[in-house]
Amino acid sequence: MMVRLTLAVAIALSAFPLYWLFVVATRANDVVGDWPPPLLPGPNLWDNVGRLFDAEQANFLLGMGNSALSSAVVTVSVVFFSSLAGFAFAKLRFRGRNALLLVILGTMMIPVQMGIIPLYLIMVELGWQNRLEAIIVPSLVSAFGVFLMRQYAEKAVPDELIEAARVDGCSTFRIYWTVVLPALRPGAAVLGLFTFMGTWNEFLWPLAVLEADNPTVQFSLSQLSTTYYTDYTLMFAGALVSTVPLLVVFVLFGRQIIGGIMEGAIKA
Amino acid sequence: MRRLFALATVVALSACGAPATDDGTTLVVKTFSQFGYEDLYREYEASHPGVKIKEENIGKLGDYTPKLQQWMQTGKGAGDVVALEEGILVQFMAKPDQFVDLREHGAASLEPNFLPWKWKQAVSGDGKIVGLGTDVGAQGMCYRKDLFAAAGLPADRSDVGALWPTWDAYIEVGKSFKGAKFFDSAGGVFQNVLMQQGDHTYYDTSNKLVIDSNPGVREAWDTTIRMVEAGLSANVDQWSPQWNAGFKNGAFATIPCPSWMLGTIEKQAGPELKGKWDVTRVPGDGAVRGGSFLAVPKQSQHQKEAAELAKFLTSARGQTAAFKSRNNFPSSPQAIDDPVVREFTNPYFGDAPVGKIFGESVKALKPVYLGPDNIAINDRVVNALTAVEQKKLTADEAWSKAVADAQRLVK
Amino acid sequence: MKTFSERFSPYLFVAPFFVIFAVFGLFPLVYTAWVSVHEWDIAGQGGFVGLDNYVMLFSDPDFWNATCNTIGMLVLATVPQLFCALVLASLLNQKLRGLTFLRMGVLLPIVTSVAAVGIVFSQIFDRDAGMANGLLGLAGFAPIDWHADKWSSWTAIATMVNWRWTGYNALIYLAAMQAVPRDLYEAATVDGASKVRQFFSITVPNIRPAILFTVIMSTIAGMQLFTEPLIFGQGGFAISGGSLRQFQTLSMFMFEKAFRDFDYGYGSAVAWLIFLMITLLAVVNFLITRRSR
Known part of the structure; x- marks a missing residue:
């Protein structure tokens, strides 16, 4: 009983801000600053969303599309490369392994905000200003991902399985593909979710390298907040709509992620 | 699903390839x-x-500012015409070499088209013309007519303006005012008062930091502190949600308002308050806050064409058109005197003759020299004032802190 | 004798990371180091100044203030967060009805757009009409000006961080817990060990790599805390983190120096010091967890 109660409270706390976001996005501007705040939805959702998509200068739909595309590509790439490298670091012996792992760990400690100007220099050289490549390519690998996959592979992939496959004459990549990757699925699903969210929420770098005519979703929202800063419910609608794709990804794949975790348990 | 696919195609197309360049010239204008x-x-x-x-x-x-810096640092991306807010312009004035000297493109003869102080702001020590003025943040004082009437004060805009020939008079009105806080936050008012204190602020004209020796700065500070200590400030950060809400719920009765803020007030206060907000003259002799310039970066591939465009956009006619479109108040005397501007009235503010009110405010103003780190220093002074509003520092502590911060910044 | 595949595959597998990192990670790092030993303002590079920027930094009270704030918020956000995540994960790691729904429920904050977090929490911690003060008022307390003090601003920001990331860490723990062999628990149950006892003597030691991972990741993320305090501090000069820099973090300080005060050389020196501090902290973290094994 205590368990259920604790979980219920945790879920209520988790969900409340999202619920409240939805409530305000369905209201008209006159609720701003009211006390007590509105707690039930109103009738204005479609009106607010309509104004959102009509908003000049924000290019909201394009921003959503750009973010969806780049987040998807980055996610697939990060999961693939991270599980590959994580497997190597966890299960394969090779000279320089620990040193290389330390380097990867070290790269996580670089403060991201400072890289903007040198990264922009590179993009100028490559001619990628205002193009999605600038968002996608530097993010194709992730130190966090390698580290996460390594930690996970250590526990989740039994050495005997790898040995058995080797005895059967599998190449190392074959072993990765047929033995390791399936065992890594829960971890990979978690990493995929985090990577997608991370790319979707990225703000500073897209702002630096893109222009408002080819934005990402957070960039669009920022544009919205200046031109329409006084339009409170419009901002709420924007924040809500920008969360919907994440929720969709979550509902579609969340079951798989959680299912994957369960499956990993059975195998281990 | 097909929709989604179509969207993906659009995205892919737009992501792949800059706009095709035909034999013509494409000029990129960077604005905020x-x-x-x-x-x-x-x-x-x-x-x-x-x-x-x-x-x-x-x-x-x-x-916009970090992006601008990134363009300048890397020598790429600034486009052909770039908008510079006045605080950023002064940063560049000490080293104007990243911009085309517009004298090379016949801008020297344009001087009479601009208010003298606006013109001088963008001319370097050795006479280079770095930028051409666009708008000025002409100031008025917006006030809630209904709250004034309820407090037993005159509500008509010329009577209200007559209540405060000076800031001291403004404070006296505020002290007797009941029913709401008198203004929104100390930072905005301070800026107004400061810009009326002679020909320079934190720097003298040779770029020496004089924040602690310029009596004008101290005067503006003391005046603002008196307002805070009289309890006149609602202490709401500008641009925060409670500030937005304040226009509607009557959290404050007056606010020094640059011309471009009228649109904000109208939108936020909403149609039900139409005619309840009004605008009149600001205490003292006119004031400005903000305003911008157009410049041509050296990295532009089309300097000549870009200079021509900048001249066109900042001409009296260009400024008048921008005013009509977005209420950006002109910096050209000809535009200010243009009947379109001068006779412009704002129906939301009870048909207030805003063109005339702001025009008088701008023309009365004497030129003020700003200096390199003006914005950063002002940020620190405003923060110190906020700390006084929050009762975290006494006025004296806050003043010493602001001065020390400024000195450390410049060192 | 190792086969060709055995010998070279490992390098091939880790190569993509290093290739991309060399281009998009290493260059910025070196470039930043170069800038940090120069005078570098809005007009570009000035002269070489050696370690002047670093020396100046050590006597800059704003830098130390930001360091103190960052570490304070790090502790305030990380400790409760990881503890709650551990509890949540262990609650979710058992047979319950509607389990999938429950698990997805606690993960909702992770899938919230950062814009939504900003807009909702700035309302909650609004001084005049915010929900937090509203609830305090119902309980008979005076409203709090959340921005004005260190403790209140840190609490508000830590709340945002905790809200966003507890579910994330719970998921990592949950994934690790699922890899703990069931028979360990079964044996313990047969021996009569309580659930709590099982948690501390089986679950925690077995997910140690995951715990180490989250501690290090939270430390790194906490040292680079930027978005939440920036969202919390509204108004034009939000980057200063409050009127007296009550909640300015190191990353905000760096950004302010480089992009607001246009002192790019100085900002780069801050960046390098942050890098060194995080590395130091991570090593200390690592050694402590190692030793206690």
Whole structure:
């Protein structure tokens, strides 16, 4: 009983801000600053969303599309490369392994905000200003991902399985593909979710390298907040709509992620 | 699903490839906030065959500034015409070499087209013309007519303006005012008072920091502190949600308002308060806050064409058009005297003759020299004032802190 | 004798990371180091100044203030967060009805757009009409000006961080817990060990790599805390983190120096010091967890 109660409270706390976001996005501007705040939805959702998509200068739909595309590509790439490298670091012996792992760990400690100007220099050289490549390519690998996959592979992939496959004459990549990757699925699903969210929420770098005519979703929202800063419910609608794709990804794949975790348990 | 696919195609297309360049010239104009140039671009393209104009706008000045710096540092991306807010312009004035000297493109003769102080702001020590003025943040004082009437004060705009010939008078009115806080926050008012204190602020004209020796700064500080200590400030950060809400719920009765803020007030206060907000003259002799310039970066591949465009956009006619479009108040005396501007009234504010009110405010103003780190120092002074409003520091502590911060910054 | 595949595959597998990192990670790092030993303002590079920027930094009270704030918020956000995540994960790691729904429920904050977090929490911690003060008022307390003090601003920001990331860490723990062999628990149950006892003597030691991972990741993320305090501090000069820099973090300080005060050389020196501090902290973290094994 205590368990259920604790979980219920945790879920209520988790969900409340999202619920409240939805409530305000369905209201008209006159609720701003009211006390007590509105707690039930109103009738204005479609009106607010309509104004959102009509908003000049924000290019909201394009921003959503750009973010969806780049987040998807980055996610697939990060999961693939991270599980590959994580497997190597966890299960394969090779000279320089620990040193290389330390380097990867070290790269996580670089403060991201400072890289903007040198990264922009590179993009100028490559001619990628205002193009999605600038968002996608530097993010194709992730130190966090390698580290996460390594930690996970250590526990989740039994050495005997790898040995058995080797005895059967599998190449190392074959072993990765047929033995390791399936065992890594829960971890990979978690990493995929985090990577997608991370790319979707990225703000500073897209702002630096893109222009408002080819934005990402957070960039669009920022544009919205200046031109329409006084339009409170419009901002709420924007924040809500920008969360919907994440929720969709979550509902579609969340079951798989959680299912994957369960499956990993059975195998281990 | 098909929709989604179509969307993906659009995305892929737009992601792959800059706009095709034909034999004509494409001029890229970098702006922040709203300059209101759309119609002018079309007109210019029509009269200059072969020239295409693309504006790349960033909504927030705070987002635009790092980008601008990145363009300047890397020598790429600044486009052909770039908008510089006055606080940023002064940063560049000490080292103006990143911009085309517009004298080379016949701008020297344009001096009479601008208010003298606006013109001087963009002329370097050795006479280079770095930029051409666009708008000025002409100040008025917006006030809630209904709250004034309820407090037993005159509500008509000329009577209200007569209540406060000076800031001291403004404070006295505030002290006797009941029913709401008198103004929104100390930072905004301070800026207004400061800009009326002679020909320089934190720096003297040789770029020496004089924050602690310029009596004008201290005067503006003391005046503002008196207002805070009299309890006149609602202490709401500008641009925060409670500030937005304050326009509607009557959290404050007056606010020094640059011309471009009228649109904000109208939108936020909503149609039900139409005619309840009004605008009158600001205490003291006029004031400005903000305002911008157009410059041509050296990295532009089309300097000549870009200079011509900048001249066109900042001409009296260009400024008048921008005013009509977005209420950006002109810095050209000819535009200010243009009947379109002078006779402009604002129906939301009870048909207030805003063109006339703001025009008088601007013309009364004497030139103020700003200096390199003006914005950063002002940020620190405003923070110190906020700390006093929050009762975290006494006025004296806050003043010493502001001065020390400024000195450390400049060192 | 190792086969060709055995010998070279490992390098091939880790190569993509290093290739991309060399281009998009290493260059910025070196470039930043170069800038940090120069005078570098809005007009570009000035002269070489050696370690002047670093020396100046050590006597800059704003830098130390930001360091103190960052570490304070790090502790305030990380400790409760990881503890709650551990509890949540262990609650979710058992047979319950509607388990999938429950698990997805606690993960909702992770899938919230950062814009939504900002807009909702700035309302909650609004001084005049915010929900937090509203609830305090119902309980008979005076409203709090959340921005004005260190403790209140840190609490508000830590709340945002905790809200966003507890579910994330719970998921990592849950994934690790699922890899703990069931028979360990079964044996313990047969021996009569309580659930709590099982948690501390089986679950925690077995997910140690995951715990180490989250501690290090939270430390790194906490040292680079930027978005939440920036969202919390509204108004034009939000980057200063409050009127007296009550909640300015190191990353905000760096950004302010480089992009607001246009002192790019100085900002780069801050960046390098942050890098060194995080590395130091991570090593200390690592050694402590190692030793206690």
